[in-house]
Amino acid sequence: MHPSRALRYALTLLLLPLGNALAAQVQVAVASNFTAPMREIAGRFERDTGHQARLAFGATGKFYAQIRNGAPFEVLLSADDTTPGRLEQEGAAIPGSRFTYAVGRLVLWSPTAGLVQDGPDLLRKGDFRHLAMANPKTAPYGAAALATLEHLGLVDTLSGRLVQGENIAQTHQFVASGNAQLGFIALSQVAKDGRIATGSGWVVPTDIHPAIRQEAVLLTKGQDNPAAKALLDYLAQPQIRALIQSYGYGLE
Template identity: 50%
Template sequence: MSHLHRAIAFTATLLAAGLLQAGQVRVAVAANMAIPMQRIAVEFERATGHELIPALGSTGRFYSQLRGGAPFEVLLAADDEIPARLEREGLAVPGSRFTYAVGRLVLWSLDPHGVDPQGNVLKQLPRGRLAIADPRLSPYGAAAIKTLGGLGVLAAWQPAFLQGESVSQAFQFVASGNASYGFLALSQVMRDGRIPRGSGWIVPSQYHPPLNQDVVLLNGGRSSAAALAFLDYLKSEPARATLRGFGYEVVKH
């Protein structure tokens, strides 16, 4: 058992025994996790007594902020590259990183008839704007570009792009009617295993690299009981069940 795993286990034991006071954990949260995190934060606080304080944004933007000294204790990323980079650069605790979820990309429209289940709308001439997240900052934006390229329709759709910094902003473009379609995280439109409004095409995973989403303990959380408890909670079945309900795939740790 690694030093980190022993520390997590010891912290969980103390919490169960009521020997540690509840604390707070400041978490930088990838935009695609905005809605699931609302539920996870409540469940985490109920299970541990700790308070989770989330900040939402693009993973690429968080990376820049962390290099500038932003006071987060945990990064819940939208990819596996940036958490690994933070480890290599000495900004995160070695050995603390793991994949908490595998995301899915969806083409979504607020119009119930806007997107067919096979995504054939992409093979037609664009009618309306297509919202995507900035592919330089968002793995979901990069996956959208890969998908359009794989379908051979990137050049046709590029003039219709309405680009947001994050996948959260891309969702707002579609939800507000400023874009007819959007490449989004499935978690933004799925609830309890289904898409309750609008219409969507869940993009087959072969069209883009896996959207492995890693969490990592940042140096500021090294001695934080709340941060260690949160990492432990993400591996629990209640957290995994919540993530599955929002369309994520989860791996056993």
């Protein structure tokens, strides 16, 4: 962790005993794939610092549009590394504040045990009615899913079977409910201790789709909020990085 970030975090903990007068709230836009770990992190963050993180979950592309239209978010936990950079260039994020907090993993998943044994072979055989994926225009996991199908040469073959979710949370819901027999979702949605905990799945090799580097960034509305800066520092703590990794993410 950068020395200045470590120092700010240490000062946050030293000031905590002075009471709730120093506690603050931070409005956080969180990519849908990071829902489960972020809920756990928010609880720990409040316990350890006294600050509260108010969370909103959704597609990164939609958060970008909302932020540009004046939404009161102070921190963005993006599902990619391009949106934070774009916001920085456009003056909506603080230069130098962004960093990769997680590297996402894509999985072809079904709640049916044993169904997904050889992912590419299953996709080529087409023994299913519907395949779910997130919207590739607004969700980086959807873009990774589309790149995977392109790599396998199956975009045209499977186009009539695709069911598109607004974000990765809705995509998971399609598959978990049985409306789609299988789908491309985030490993973190079905992982425990870094492994698929239910159903069956094929973890897509990272070399056949663009890396899903998920960046956090301090937005301009949060530049004077101590809770916003404390949250970004908190995400870089070793114990929080270990928690993130336990949900199936890679780390840089």
